[in-house]
């Protein structure tokens with residue numbers, strides 16, 4: 001039976017409301033960082049509520065709606081099988097066409113709290129060639145712990161894309177995967193972390209492409225990549241609260 005938001009415990013309803021605001025605001029980051037044209041990108045964030053209602057939920061944008069029309073009340077709430085709940089939005093409002101992919105990632109990667117998909121230019125150009133972005137920048141070692149891998153060609157609309165993302169990232173430190181002939185999908189501890197991974201993925205895809213136009217970039221020794229990744233993930237920035 002389809003869940004009804006207003007029947008859920010008050011604390012879950014509060015978390016849904018907060019997450020809707022977060023996900024709506026994160027969608028503004030996609031055009032801000034020039035990661036999308038038109039509506040060609042989406043963000044979602046998990047709600048960890050299995051202890052209260054027996055399953056997690058996630059919030060994702062509605063399909064094909066312009067970013068300047070996206071507010072918290074348009075954000076769609078789904079179960080981890082990708083089904084929209086009775087979330088207060090009009091029945092006709094459909095979730096993103098990538099909802100099944102996001103749902104598959106949340107189901108099979110419990111540590112993931114946010115998923116992003118874009119068609120950002122340089123990352124998508126690497127995806128079109130089916131070539132991983134080699135780890136030749138300290139920024140890549142910091143952020144991705146190695147190369148940005150290529151995922152398989154997969155048609156939209158069922159579990160194929162989600163399965164390709166999980167199969168590629170489950171044994172990788174990278175939070176980004178370039179789905180062949182399609183574009184980048186990124187994961188993170190939350191939606192903002194996944195958006196950051198999408199921003200950094202496009203940045204390094206552009207830089208490495210330019211470097212290759214000048215000559216052959218130099219690889220970084222694996223032990224140096226490991227050291228850079230460890231520092232950035234565990235020391236960089238301000239002390240964790």
Ligand SMILES: O=C(CO)[C@@H](O)[C@@H](O)COP(=O)(O)O
Nearest residue numbers: 039040041042063064096097
């Ligand atoms: O990549 C695709 C379609 O191929 C979609 O991710 C993109 O058009 C965005 O679709 P949504 O607006 O999220 O349904």
